Amino acid sequence: MKAFTSSGSRVLFARATSTSARQFASSARRALKLHQFDARNITLTELLPEQPEQEIQFRNFFLRDACTSAESVDVSTSQKNFSTARVPADIKAVAASVNPDNGALEITWSDGASSKYTQAFLRRNATLQGRRHFRHLDMHYTLWDKVPKLSAEIIHKIEYKDFIENPNSVVQALHDLGIAYIVNVPEQTGIIDNTKTGGTFGLEGTAEKPVMVEQIANRIGYVKETFYGRSWNVVSVPDAKNVAYTSVYLPLHMDLCYYESPPGVQLLHVIKNSTTGGESLFADSFAAVSHIARTDPEAYDALKEIPISYHYDNDGYHYYYSRPLVVEDPYGGIDPNTNRPYLKVVNYSPPFQGPLDAIAPGSPYSDAQVDAFVRGLRAFEDYIEEKQNQIEFKMEENCCVLFMNRRTLHARNEFDKESGERWFRGTYIDLDAYQSKLRVANNLTRH
Numbered sequence: 001m002k003a004f005t006s007s008g009s010r011v012l013f014a015r016a017t018s019t020s021a022r023q024f025a026s027s028a029r030r031a032l033k034l035h036q037f038d039a040r041n042i043t044l045t046e047l048l049p050e051q052p053e054q055e056i057q058f059r060n061f062f063l064r065d066a067c068t069s070a071e072s073v074d075v076s077t078s079q080k081n082f083s084t085a086r087v088p089a090d091i092k093a094v095a096a097s098v099n100p101d102n103g104a105l106e107i108t109w110s111d112g113a114s115s116k117y118t119q120a121f122l123r124r125n126a127t128l129q130g131r132r133h134f135r136h137l138d139m140h141y142t143l144w145d146k147v148p149k150l151s152a153e154i155i156h157k158i159e160y161k162d163f164i165e166n167p168n169s170v171v172q173a174l175h176d177l178g179i180a181y182i183v184n185v186p187e188q189t190g191i192i193d194n195t196k197t198g199g200t201f202g203l204e205g206t207a208e209k210p211v212m213v214e215q216i217a218n219r220i221g222y223v224k225e226t227f228y229g230r231s232w233n234v235v236s237v238p239d240a241k242n243v244a245y246t247s248v249y250l251p252l253h254m255d256l257c258y259y260e261s262p263p264g265v266q267l268l269h270v271i272k273n274s275t276t277g278g279e280s281l282f283a284d285s286f287a288a289v290s291h292i293a294r295t296d297p298e299a300y301d302a303l304k305e306i307p308i309s310y311h312y313d314n315d316g317y318h319y320y321y322s323r324p325l326v327v328e329d330p331y332g333g334i335d336p337n338t339n340r341p342y343l344k345v346v347n348y349s350p351p352f353q354g355p356l357d358a359i360a361p362g363s364p365y366s367d368a369q370v371d372a373f374v375r376g377l378r379a380f381e382d383y384i385e386e387k388q389n390q391i392e393f394k395m396e397e398n399c400c401v402l403f404m405n406r407r408t409l410h411a412r413n414e415f416d417k418e419s420g421e422r423w424f425r426g427t428y429i430d431l432d433a434y435q436s437k438l439r440v441a442n443n444l445t446r447h
Contacts, residue, residue: 032056032103032119037093044098044105044122056126063107064091066125067115087111128331136439137332140342141407142176144284144389145291152393156180160216160400167219168441170402174265175438178408179282179391182400188212188271188425213269213425216400221433224263226256227317234268234424247275247417252283252384252409253349255428257310258319262347262405264431269400272423278415280401282391285346285409288383289326292376293338299376300340304328306365306373308347309354322357323347325380345406348380384409406431 035043040060045053065087067073073080088111095108103119124130147154156173163170163182173180189209214231217223223230256262293300304326312319325347332342359370383389392413395401403410405428415422 032098032105032122034096034098034105037096039090039092042093042096042105042107046123046126056122058122058125060091060093060109061087061089062125063115063117064109064111064113066117066121067109067113069113069115071113072115132331132333136435136442137329140332140335141178141286143287143290143337144177145287147177150388150391152391155391158182160185163216164219167437171220171434171437171441174402174404174434178284178286178404180402182216182402183396183398185212185216185269185398185400187398188269211425211427213267213400213427216269216402217265217267217427217429220265220437221429224428224430224433226259226263226428227319231425231427234426235422247278247415247422249414250412251350252281252411253351254285254347254405254409255349256405257323257347257349258312258321258352260321261430263428264405264434265402265429266405266410267400267402267427267429268395269425270395270397271425272421273395273397274420275415275417275422276419277413278422279392279394279413281411281413282403283384283389283409283411284407285348285380285384286343286407287389288380289343289346290335290338291383292379293340296372296376296379298372299379300326302369302372303376303380306369307358309357310347310349310352311354312352313354320354325377343407347406348409 032044032046035045035055037043037060042058042060042063044056044058046056065084072082090110092110093107094110097106098104099106099116105117105122107115107117109115124134144150144154154177156169156177156179158170158180160182161184170180170182188211211231214223254262255266289300289303292303304324307322307324309320309322311321327344327347328341329344330341332344334340335342359365359373363370365373
């Protein structure tokens with residue numbers, strides 16, 4: 001299967017980078033100078049090439065609280081030695097200056113503390129855009145409907161050995177398009193116990209025979225253990241307790257929406273895949289929701305407001321969580337495609353839906369809102385079920401697909417379980433662990 005190389009994925013990622021990244025690159029040609037300080041604020045002016053001076057004003061309380069001196073932050077742990085509540089409300093600078101050698105702002109505070117703030121810190125925190133860039137919160141995704149030709153060829157593809165050496169291109173591809181593909185994974189050995197009906201049976205990792213999907217996950221972040229175990233087999237078994245462990249068609253969905261914190265990334269290692277049928281399908285939920293925002297704003301608002309109940313009530317477990325299909329990022333800026341805030345996550349998993357508690361008797365939602373909600377759900381499903389909006393292909397043995405569980409929907413065609421073998425091994429990574437790797441990969445957490 002032909003796919004983007006690492007450089008191809010990087011091009012897509014670079015297009016999503018905000019202008020603030022380019023602005024920060026020119027910081028070496030800038031200079032900061034102290035303008036004034038008083039009982040409440042410290043004001044700096046920034047000299048920009050061929051532009052008028054610009055004022056940057058910080059509250060004294062903000063700067064004192066952000067102090068990273070050895071007295072305020074432990075040198076070894078990088079953790080604060082004081083609480084924000086203990087900073088004097090009337091804190092002010094007794095002395096302040098800009099060091100001519102390194103450009104750092106140096107302050108002696110009224111509580112006796114001394115602080116130094118680098119130019120990088122000051123510029124980063126002078127604007128909302130700068131702070132978001134530092135935390136990698138403004139590097140926006142690429143919707144699949146913006147890709148010239150939607151097919152398996154758009155998926156970032158990398159050799160296993162190259163991924164193990166440097167996983168960063170996969171991390172970036174997951175952010176941009178929500179999916180990546182690793183090939184030539186070393187052969188997985190083990191025995192499947194088909195007499196059991198859960199996901200925790202089968203393989204145990206050892207130093208000689210590691211669970212390959214866990215090894216892949218660990219190059220990005222720690223494995224998120226769930227009630228399915230650290231990793232789990234996807235095979236057809238008798239008396240299955242989950243539709244994934246059957247051979248029937250599995251519709252587009254996300255995993256574990258009934259968890260308070262669903263996984264951020266899902267990995268599926270294809271160990272055996274010789275059956276007739278069983279092709280994998282993927283769709284971009286962000287593109288579907290953005291389509292609704294453009295075509296039916298009322299339905300979009302209802303999908304954002306009315307929560308859906310998700311549960312797993314079977315086999316001695318009862319998990320439950322209620323959440324809306326659409327969740328915006330309140331600090332993510334405005335998406336020019338929709339004139340709405342950028343999306344944070346989407347929640348969609350029909351096989352694991354419970355009764356719609358939100359519209360049961362006593363519901364606070366009006367008939368008009370409920371009608372718009374139902375209309376929005378139908379529009380969402382109509383979009384993702386259109387073949388032109390899906391990527392469908394049969395995954396190769398000894399490959400591993402990774403995808404963002406809160407964005408990229410996945411499904412499986414029915415397969416003939418008598419026609420061959422089909423054995424996938426799956427695991428999860430928390431969104432927090434993934435985002436940490438993403439920030440480090442882009443050198444955005446360095447002071």
